[in-house]
Amino acid sequence: MAEECIFCRIVAGEIPSDIVYQDGDFLAFRDIMPKAPTHVLIIPRTHITSAAELTEGQEKLAGRLIIIAKNLAEKEGIAENGFRLVINCGSEGGQIVPHLHLHLIGGRQMDAKLG
Numbered sequence: 001m002a003e004e005c006i007f008c009r010i011v012a013g014e015i016p017s018d019i020v021y022q023d024g025d026f027l028a029f030r031d032i033m034p035k036a037p038t039h040v041l042i043i044p045r046t047h048i049t050s051a052a053e054l055t056e057g058q059e060k061l062a063g064r065l066i067i068i069a070k071n072l073a074e075k076e077g078i079a080e081n082g083f084r085l086v087i088n089c090g091s092e093g094g095q096i097v098p099h100l101h102l103h104l105i106g107g108r109q110m111d112a113k114l115g
Contacts, residue, residue: 006097008047008099010029011045020076021068025045025064026045028041028072038104040103044100050090051100052090065102069104072104073104076106083105083106084106086103087103
């Protein structure tokens, strides 16, 4: 756990969150500033600062992030019409919290323009 990391503190139960999924390796909770009707953050319980720090040995972890997101999209009822998955990486990539996280966003028409 990185002591100053807000997501590590959520994992530790120090900060309350609206948890929608959890297992031994991952936690998913609703974003407190949602950009759409469904906006869930999926994080590994282990602190990894960003996608740029993933290693060759973490392919399974990275793949599970996407599978969990797909399963949550189905559970949230947004899979059929479509959803967006976003991983911001570093400050210029728009990453605000320095803990790897995947945004599952849906429930409305997404703008096709990126950036």
